[in-house]
Amino acid sequence: MTETETEMEMEMEMEHPRLILHNFLTEDECKELEFIHKSCSTIGYRPNVFSTTLSHLTATNSSHLIIPFLPIRDRLKEKVEEFFGCEYELVTEFTGLISWSRGASIGWHSDDNRPYLEQRDFTAVCYLNSYGKDFEGGLFHFQDGEPKTIAPMAGDVVIYTADSRNTHSVDEVVDGERLTLTLWFSRDSSHDEDAKLILLLEENLMHKSNNVPWSFLPLPASDNMYWFSPDQASNQDLEFDIRLGRLHALGFDVYYSQDLNFTTDLSELLMEPMQLARRDQLLDQKFVNVLHSLQVAQFYFWKLCKSQALTNEVQCGKVVQLSQSQSEKIAQFHVFCCYYCMGGLFIEAARIREVNKGCVETLQIVPSGLYSVLENRGNQPL
Ligand SMILES: O=C(O)CCC(=O)C(=O)O
Numbered sequence: 104m105t106e107t108e109t110e111m112e113m114e115m116e117m118e119h120p121r122l123i124l125h126n127f128l129t130e131d132e133c134k135e136l137e138f139i140h141k142s143c144s145t146i147g148y149r150p151n152v153f154s155t156t157l158s159h160l161t162a163t164n165s166s167h168l169i170i171p172f173l174p175i176r177d178r179l180k181e182k183v184e185e186f187f188g189c190e191y192e193l194v195t196e197f198t199g200l201i202s203w204s205r206g207a208s209i210g211w212h213s214d215d216n217r218p219y220l221e222q223r224d225f226t227a228v229c230y231l232n233s234y235g236k237d238f239e240g241g242l243f244h245f246q247d248g249e250p251k252t253i254a255p256m257a258g259d260v261v262i263y264t265a266d267s268r269n270t271h272s273v274d275e276v277v278d279g280e281r282l283t284l285t286l287w288f289s290r291d292s293s294h295d296e297d298a299k300l301i302l303l304l305e306e307n308l309m310h311k312s313n314n315v316p317w318s319f320l321p322l323p324a325s326d327n328m329y330w331f332s333p334d335q336a337s338n339q340d341l342e343f344d345i346r347l348g349r350l351h352a353l354g355f356d357v358y359y360s361q362d363l364n365f366t367t368d369l370s371e372l373l374m375e376p377m378q379l380a381r382r383d384q385l386l387d388q389k390f391v392n393v394l395h396s397l398q399v400a401q402f403y404f405w406k407l408c409k410s411q412a413l414t415n416e417v418q419c420g421k422v423v424q425l426s427q428s429q430s431e432k433i434a435q436f437h438v439f440c441c442y443y444c445m446g447g448l449f450i451e452a453a454r455i456r457e458v459n460k461g462c463v464e465t466l467q468i469v470p471s472g473l474y475s476v477l478e479n480r481g482n483q484p485l
């Protein structure tokens with residue numbers, strides 16, 4: 104009998120091979136991954152779903168943000184190999200952050216149920232936020248066996264074989280944004296995501312060495328990866344750019360000094376240097392593009408939520424009062440790009456204000472030093 108057959112035998116002994124781990128991730132790990140997702144996510148593979156893949160982080164010059172995933176991925180792989188008695192090391196086929204906003208759901212399925220998904224042997228879903236606190240709906244169900252229903256709680260992980268012994272579904276999210284770190288593991292080493300990632304990283308490095316100074320400033324992907332059209336949002340007549348939506352949820356408007364008119368190409372504009380405004384104040388800091396401003400703003404909120412004391416330290420930047428013409432430009436931009444915050448993100452904005460209470464009211468500029476903290480992470484070896 105081959106070793107793989109021995110493994111299969113072991114699994115066969117369990118009718119529904121699955122494992123639930125409570126508090127596998129710390130609160131800090133969940134929050135850091137949430138920060139990465141809220142800074143970098145693109146529209147996902149189904150309506151009302153957003154995703155952040157490792158290859159997307161590399162392609163947008165944000166590969167330093169892959170670092171927090173690596174120890175978590177290793178710990179999970181070890182758990183899976185141990186629990187399912189794998190004789191050979193597994194490879195990670197996919198690692199990604201996936202969030203579901205209002206309207207997202209998935210019916211009964213197994214995770215290897217398409218010819219192009221056959222290489223998926225094991226699934227690990229890590230919950231990064233909590234049912235009843237951060238979102239409503241979104242309960243996970245196994246069709247057969249125990250446990251029947253799982254209410255996602257930040258830090259918990261559900262691990263199961265990707266075949267039909269673990270047919271599952273997820274209820275529709277009715278409020279908020281449900282966030283997971285999802286991984287698939289394979290016995291087939293030709294499906295190792297790292298091989299593809301390393302190629303991508305090498306390409307980027309080669310490109311950089313052509314006399315281009317090293318930079319950790321993000322380069323946004325193509326515009327259609329951030330743009331949610333009404334047909335991608337079920338039951339909602341909304342369209343928006345996810346980057347603008349997330350900035351808006353934090354209470355920011357974007358300010359472009361150039362003149363806008365209806366022939367201006369929005370996708371080109373969003374690549375241009377810009378500033379952030381809050382109410383009647385313009386933040387002094389200039390950002391190289393809208394994705395840069397989103398990463399900085401999300402970084403600030405992540406740290407703000409972590410330590411209220413930090414607010415005193417970071418209120419060192421400059422703000423200026425918006426002039427009448429600047430305010431008009433901001434209002435014009437709203438009309439111009441015709442974006443709205445979808446239900447889920449709106450609720451998020453309300454929650455953030457509730458969590459931070461007075462702090463958000465006194466929010467001032469994000470000091471550029473904070474961004475260098477992010478850059479320094481990139482100096483650690485991958
Ligand atoms: O997020 C979950 O709880 C499970 C999601 C799922 O079933 C999938 O992505 O295949």
Ligand SMILES: [Fe+2]
Pocket residue numbers: 212213214271
């Ligand atoms: Fe699934």
